[in-house]
Amino acid sequence: MTAVVETAFDTRAFRQALGQFPTGVCIVTAKVEGEPLGMTVSSFNSLSLAPPLILFSIDRKAASLPLWMKAEAYAVNVLAENQKDLSNRFARSLANKWEATSYSDGFMGVPLLPGVIAVFECAAYARHDGGDHMLFIAEVKRFRDHGDRQPLVFGKGRYAALQPTEFAAPLWPLDIHY
Ligand SMILES: Cc1cc2nc3c(=O)[nH]c(=O)nc-3n(C[C@H](O)[C@H](O)[C@H](O)COP(=O)(O)O)c2cc1C
Structure with a gap:
């Protein structure tokens, strides 16, 4: 089905269209x-x-936003494909997200989650208005990459896993920009 959507914006359709762009899933x-x-x-x-530099954005309605505004350091924990439960736990507003969650202390005491595929430990760099979100920009101070693990993927409003295909050969670094 092809949907052509023009303004005035139908927010639900906009969200759905944005969801066509798959991403990984992180716990910051x-x-x-x-x-x-x-x-x-x-x-x-x-x-x-x-x-x-890396970026992420937080909904202005998030209960924890006032605390995020005070943070001087962050870690971006990139989840592995078997960490869906952890993703769901940290997506629940005001639940006790840390109960029964093990972690170690990273840069400036920031919690680091085990079993992730990569972690970026960062210092706060800038914050900007992002409409109904706040945009956080952070400077990476150190990082770890567990390349042998597979990422959790989010797209079309649901979790997914990477499916290797014949065009997924390791081409990196590409000789084009990006
Ligand atoms: C896959 C996934 C991705 C999400 N991405 C974001 C995001 O980028 N920014 C955001 O503000 N909330 C995002 N959320 C929702 C937040 O995780 C959720 O609202 C938050 O944990 C609520 O925290 P609070 O206690 O501060 O309200 C996402 C949720 C899921 C399941």
Whole structure:
């Protein structure tokens, strides 16, 4: 089915169309006032290589946003395909997300989750208005990459796994920009 949608925006259709763009799933963590903070996000993206910057956005309606605004450091924990339950736990508002969740302390005491496929430990760099979200830009201070694990994917409003195909040969680094 092909849907052509023009303004005035149908927000539901807009969300659905945006959901055609698949992403990985991350839990962004921080420690604020001695308490661990964590939130499932799909808005993580790379931004800059030099300086090494990444970004993510948080809904202005998120109960924990005032705490995120105070955070001076974050970790972006990129989830593996077997971490759907963890993703769901950290996507629930105000639930005790950290009960029975093991973690270690990273850069500036930020919680690091085990079993992830990559982690980026960051210092806060900038925050910008992003409409009904706040855009967080962070500078990567150190990172770890567990390349042998497979990522959890989110697209079309549901979780998925990467399906290797014949055009998925390791082409990196590409000789084109990006
Ligand atoms: C796959 C997935 C991706 C999500 N991505 C984001 C995101 O990028 N930004 C955001 O604000 N919320 C996102 N959410 C929703 C938040 O995880 C959820 O609203 C949050 O944990 C609520 O926390 P609170 O206690 O601060 O309200 C996502 C949820 C799921 C399941």
